Amino acid sequence: MKNFEYVRPASVSDAVAAAAVPGSAYLASGTNLLDLMKGGISRPDRLVDVTRLPGLDRIEHLADGGIRIGALVRNADLAHDPDFAKSCPAVAEALLSGASPQLRNAATVGGNLLQRTRCGYFYDTASACNKREPGTGCDARHGENRLHAVLGWSEACIATHPSDFCVPLVALDAVVEIEGRAGRREIALEALYRLPGDTPERENVLEPGDLIVALRLPPAVRTFSAHARYLKVRERTSYAFAMISAAAGLRIEAGKIRDARLALGGVAAKPWRARPAEDILAGASADAATFRRAAEAALADAKPSGDNLFKIELAKRIIVRALTLAAVGTPARMSALPGSPFASVSGVLHDA
Amino acid sequence: MNLSISLTVNGVRRDVELSDPRVTLLDLLRERLDLTGTKKGCDRGQCGACTVLVDGRRINSCLALAISHDGAGILTIEGVARGDQLHPVQAAFIAHDGFQCGFCTPGQIMSAIGLIEEAQAGDDPERIRECMSGNLCRCGAYAGITEAVLDAQQSLATANQRRSA
Structure with a gap:
């Protein structure tokens, strides 16, 4: 690991000023950043430790019915907050389907939003990677790419965004509050991320010094609480990144879907909101035919970036499954294997 | 910046002068405090061999910078038994x-x-x-x-x- 200067500012404004210096990076828990630094993928000159900044570790229930989550709230604390889990069950399920208990105890909300892709070529400093070293090419494009993107990719980069948490968040219109050199601003989480185009090294719209201080969910999230699921297919049941995931939320009245939210993970460089599918679902009957039409619409623009044509059909089936489970209703208790399509009756072996 | 930190490890206060901000909590426990019960497996947060409790919560000590944990209470495997009585x-x-x-x-x-x-x-x-x-x-x-x-x-x-x- 390259050496670095370590600073621990006492206020948000001091942190922003310190991190605006070129070569700086924010350090929260470091579960992703230290891994990247050990591998030589990230080589910051200066770490600005934000873990002691005051007031960023709270979950607030706002007067208008919205929820505001400080950027330093740990993933496990958010997932296990009873009020939050009841209001946003698909978000809690997504959090608990990701990483390991040790990592969830450490990892923060802000860090989760800004974690880097797990593309193997990005991590391998001997490989060409336009994201890590702009202009060097993309070894993933004709390499081992069965898990890579099927939506929104470019010849320059076919990496996917790794977060589970962000998938239901974009479905629920989450907003991020950002403190920067010009003061406070906010932006829809979906608009935080950029698609790769010709500049895959620019993953989001943040400027030097910008610090995510909080995440906000609008009051409307509660209208989906009764019918919300997160479903995630991975290569092993626990402690693995998504091959494909789907967050589904439905508002059902008298057997009809009044409103729907759908987003996909593991398919693109950003958590992918499937608005054409939502338009089909709204006003339709909650049945298999509707769900399949919605799934077809969600993947209408998909194309394989390599040996991953199978992901397109897999994504459609996961969408149908997630919508079917959401229509049945949010389970009273979190599944023993959160997000797993193989989850069975609690305590019963799923391979039996 | 001053690189000296103070930790409470298995109930005992330990003051440590770090040579370098890159030292992980895992390496500090093993190399500086001679608490080698905590193991270094992958050193990348994947295997869990380095798990310790920090302020009562289990985390991967390989992915924690020691300098960032100034003032924390650490419990390692050496601190769980009471004398000869196993946890x-x-x-x-x-x-x-x-x-x-x-x-x-x-x-x-x-x-x-x-x-x-x-x-x-x-x-x-x-x-x-x-x-x-x-x-x-x-x-x-x-x-x-x-x-x-x-x-x-x-x-x-x-x-x-x-x-x-």
């Missing part, structure tokens, strides 16, 4: 053959202590397995580990009931 989780790992080579065991035991404290799994083996998924065992002692965690959780609950009765 109930340690005793349960022996009773249920929860290990073979033993390399992952300190991390497994610290993770299990954290899991029981978190109280999310109940007595469901499926939930115990899921909540232990951050600890790999290359000998494949998983069946014994799951039994040990369930047993230790039960004996700790019984002991707590007796204490509060």
